[in-house]
Amino acid sequence: MAVPDVPALAEGVLAGERRAVARAITLVESRRADHRQAAQELLVQLLPHAGAARRVGISGVPGVGKSTFIDSLGVDLTAAGSKVAVLAVDPSSARSGGSILGDKTRMARLAVDPAAFIRPAPTAGTLGGVAQATRESMVVVEAAGYDVVLVETVGVGQSEVAVAEMVDTFLFLTLARTGDQLQGIKRGILEIADVIAVNKADGPGEVDARRAARELAGALRMLRGEPVPVLTCAGLSGAGLAEVWAQVVAHQDRLRASGQLAERRRAQQVRWTWQLVRDGLEHQLREHPAVRSAAPELEAAVLAGELTPALAARQLLDAFGTAPA
Amino acid sequence: MAVPDVPALAEGVLAGERRAVARAITLVESRRADHRQAAQELLVQLLPHAGAARRVGISGVPGVGKSTFIDSLGVDLTAAGSKVAVLAVDPSSARSGGSILGDKTRMARLAVDPAAFIRPAPTAGTLGGVAQATRESMVVVEAAGYDVVLVETVGVGQSEVAVAEMVDTFLFLTLARTGDQLQGIKRGILEIADVIAVNKADGPGEVDARRAARELAGALRMLRGEPVPVLTCAGLSGAGLAEVWAQVVAHQDRLRASGQLAERRRAQQVRWTWQLVRDGLEHQLREHPAVRSAAPELEAAVLAGELTPALAARQLLDAFGTAPA
Numbered sequence: 157m158a159v160p161d162v163p164a165l166a167e168g169v170l171a172g173e174r175r176a177v178a179r180a181i182t183l184v185e186s187r188r189a190d191h192r193q194a195a196q197e198l199l200v201q202l203l204p205h206a207g208a209a210r211r212v213g214i215s216g217v218p219g220v221g222k223s224t225f226i227d228s229l230g231v232d233l234t235a236a237g238s239k240v241a242v243l244a245v246d247p248s249s250a251r252s253g254g255s256i257l258g259d260k261t262r263m264a265r266l267a268v269d270p271a272a273f274i275r276p277a278p279t280a281g282t283l284g285g286v287a288q289a290t291r292e293s294m295v296v297v298e299a300a301g302y303d304v305v306l307v308e309t310v311g312v313g314q315s316e317v318a319v320a321e322m323v324d325t326f327l328f329l330t331l332a333r334t335g336d337q338l339q340g341i342k343r344g345i346l347e348i349a350d351v352i353a354v355n356k357a358d359g360p361g362e363v364d365a366r367r368a369a370r371e372l373a374g375a376l377r378m379l380r381g382e383p384v385p386v387l388t389c390a391g392l393s394g395a396g397l398a399e400v401w402a403q404v405v406a407h408q409d410r411l412r413a414s415g416q417l418a419e420r421r422r423a424q425q426v427r428w429t430w431q432l433v434r435d436g437l438e439h440q441l442r443e444h445p446a447v448r449s450a451a452p453e454l455e456a457a458v459l460a461g462e463l464t465p466a467l468a469a470r471q472l473l474d475a476f477g478t479a480p481a
Numbered sequence: 482m483a484v485p486d487v488p489a490l491a492e493g494v495l496a497g498e499r500r501a502v503a504r505a506i507t508l509v510e511s512r513r514a515d516h517r518q519a520a521q522e523l524l525v526q527l528l529p530h531a532g533a534a535r536r537v538g539i540s541g542v543p544g545v546g547k548s549t550f551i552d553s554l555g556v557d558l559t560a561a562g563s564k565v566a567v568l569a570v571d572p573s574s575a576r577s578g579g580s581i582l583g584d585k586t587r588m589a590r591l592a593v594d595p596a597a598f599i600r601p602a603p604t605a606g607t608l609g610g611v612a613q614a615t616r617e618s619m620v621v622v623e624a625a626g627y628d629v630v631l632v633e634t635v636g637v638g639q640s641e642v643a644v645a646e647m648v649d650t651f652l653f654l655t656l657a658r659t660g661d662q663l664q665g666i667k668r669g670i671l672e673i674a675d676v677i678a679v680n681k682a683d684g685p686g687e688v689d690a691r692r693a694a695r696e697l698a699g700a701l702r703m704l705r706g707e708p709v710p711v712l713t714c715a716g717l718s719g720a721g722l723a724e725v726w727a728q729v730v731a732h733q734d735r736l737r738a739s740g741q742l743a744e745r746r747r748a749q750q751v752r753w754t755w756q757l758v759r760d761g762l763e764h765q766l767r768e769h770p771a772v773r774s775a776a777p778e779l780e781a782a783v784l785a786g787e788l789t790p791a792l793a794a795r796q797l798l799d800a801f802g803t804a805p806a
Contacts, residue, residue, distance in 0.1 A: 426780055429797075
């Protein structure tokens with residue numbers, strides 16, 4: 157891709173042109189140095205026009221019915237007048253090269269909805285890189301006038317934490333338990349979930365789903381010490397989606413009323429900045445020739461009990477050349 | 482404190498002399514540059530003699546009866562032939578200057594037990610610094626022949642995570658719930674607890690404690706997807722302590738039998754080393770004059786939407802002077 161004409165691209169994004177939005181996201185996803193520079197120039201022009209959307213993270217393991225849920229929720233929202241953007245943070249996509257079927261198949265109705273914009277996860281990069289691309293893509297779609305941004309994650313590793321750091325509300329989808337365990341519950345997720353929905357609560361599964369929701373609500377109240385809304389829904393039929401969305405909206409309204417929404421977003425921006433600084437330093441550290449050549453031997457010495465971690469760390473810092481003389 | 486004679490101090494520690502152990506810990510806690518150097522020399526001499534102890538983290542909010550529990554458990558263990566060291570990670574101690582009453586009062590029987598060594602938390606430093614001092618103190622007490630190391634934390638902020646990174650088994654103490662919530666449950670703790678004990682399960686509270694343990698076990702099985710031992714005990718009378726300790730031992734035996742114990746400790750050592758490198762870099766970054774002078778304006782520009790986090794991060798890295806030209 158040639159480096160695009162940034163002012164023209166910004167104009168296209170602000171006019172809500174789909175092709176401009178797609179090109180802008182391709183630009184922010186690129187790791188090429190000249191692309192990175194153009195992307196940052198673009199983002200500076202878009203930033204004053206971003207920030208008006210509801211930012212919602214949606215997580216749940218494969219099989220929970222996430223795509224169908226987002227497809228149904230998305231068309232409900234556009235029918236109600238919203239413009240909906242769907243982004244994704246999926247580090248496994250970077251490993252697999254992306255879904256073979258692609259998101260147009262996964263979200264068949266939303267994919268052809270003129271008021272929706274679906275963007276698959278970037279297919280290259282570390283979690284940090286993927287998360288940064290998604291954060292920057294969020295600026296693009298918000299500047300283009302999308303007033304709901306759904307950030308999907310399959311919840312591999314730390315991806316939920318990364319998504320929680322860029323949204324206002326985190327929605328977690330799960331299934332009724334089989335046996336003694338709720339399916340799709342991952343350590344850590346219950347601490348960041350603002351709203352939980354037990355999906356596929358239709359047909360013969362409805363009774364189990366309702367019981368699972370009740371038990372999960374009780375367990376969460378006990379373990380977290382605060383009530384967390386736990387609902388049931390069925391992405392396929394659309395049953396319960398309005399109630400789930402109402403809880404998302406209620407969560408954001410509470411945050412806004414207490415002034416926490418603006419404060420949360422400000423804190424996210426500052427943490428993101430320093431995270432990028434730390435990521436940059438870590439990258440420089442790991443790539444530093446002297447550090448790379450010294451690290452294996454120092455690690456081995458620590459493991460052999462010949463060197464303390466503090467001494468090994470000092471030598472690594474010295475190798476990096478930033479230690480005070 | 483003068484810089485001690487390191488070989489003599491090492492000899493005293495290895496002979497199990499209490500005064501030498503105390504002086505060695507004071508040395509590793511010191512932040513003075515010449516002390517740091519002597520401490521690392523000492524630790525290198527002690528390292529080959531460390532590593533044989535059971536390392537157990539114990540957490541629970543103030544009021545849960547932690548001191549009484551450790552006091553009773555400790556004297557049971559020394560009566561059975563163990564040498565018990567009690568260390569602490571308590572960043573709040575750094576703020577308050579330590580407990581007024583002190584640990585001799587908190588653990589009255591163990592404090593006068595010749596087979597026990599109690600060391601209060603360091604009263605200066607960040608969590609990172611306190612945790613490092615405790616890790617290094619662990620080397621000292623293990624080299625001195627203590628075969629059980631109990632690392633206590635009150636669970637302020639991230640201190641449990643820091644303790645989990647230095648022990649084999651994490652024991653969490655709680656109380657029977659009042660109303661609808663278990664007392665003393667903090668977000669995150671249930672993910673790292675290997676054994677849980679509902680304390681003060683005696684007298685009129687016994688029935689409530691047993692019910693709380695049952696409900697907590699059920700909730701954990703559902704949320705974590707694996708059984709976690711949840712027991713009841715009474716630190717004051719000593720009831721149930723043997724069963725709690727048996728679960729701690731069983732957990733470690735399982736880890737050892739599967740080879741995970743050695744692997745976990747090796748991974749802890751390597752992570753600790755790199756954490757010290759990152760802490761060192763972060764410290765240098767925050768103290769760097771150019772970074773300090775640039776940061777407020779850059780943060781303000783990010784918050785005003787005039788600058789992207791990526792551009793601000795680039796400028797902070799440039800200010801730090803480590804960015805490639």
